[in-house]
Amino acid sequence: MKTCRDMVAEKGLASVNMRSVAEACHVALGSLYNYFSSKEELILAAIGSVWQDIFHTEPCREGLSFPEYVRWIFERVQSGMRAYPNFFTAHSISFASTSKQQARSTMEQYVSHIKAELSQALRADSNVRQDAFSSDFQEPEFIEFVLTNLLTLLAQQKDTCEILLEVIRRSLYESRA
Secondary structure, eight states: HHOOOOOOOOHEEEEEOOOHHHHHHOHHHHHHHHTOOSSSHHHHHHHHHHHHHHHSSOOTTTTOHHHHHHHHHHHHHHHHHHSTHHHHHHHHGGSSSSTTTHHHHHHHHHHHHHHHHHHHHHHHHHTOOOTTTOOOSSSSHHHHHHHHHHHHHHTTSOOOOHHHHHHHHHHHHOOOO
């Protein structure tokens, strides 16, 4: 998978195929088929490996406030976008392939993981107002709002997510008076 990540970083997701990976790993093409039954399976594994590389290389983030955690995610994805140019665009385009549902499922797995970690960071933030959420303003919808806006800022290639962080601060910490 490291070879696949290197190929994605250097030449994009389209450069990953059975023959090029076998050659780069100095193994017979048939040997690679023992691990991946098709190009689609290899691509899905490469996509998963890139996502994992982006989000699982940092030390523990305990003790961060919710806005600090959101900033951390923004910066991790920005870093991933620099390390893997056009990966997010290429990954989106890969949904049109024959493995559309599997590719979507792979991405949804990582998005669900991010949502779960956002929820955990929100609940761990002891500075959030007790009355921040209500029946009309619930935590799951707030997490969805934050993630959607975070991804939008990233897609727009914004340098910071300060506007989103300010909305979060005003929603969670400031009095409703």
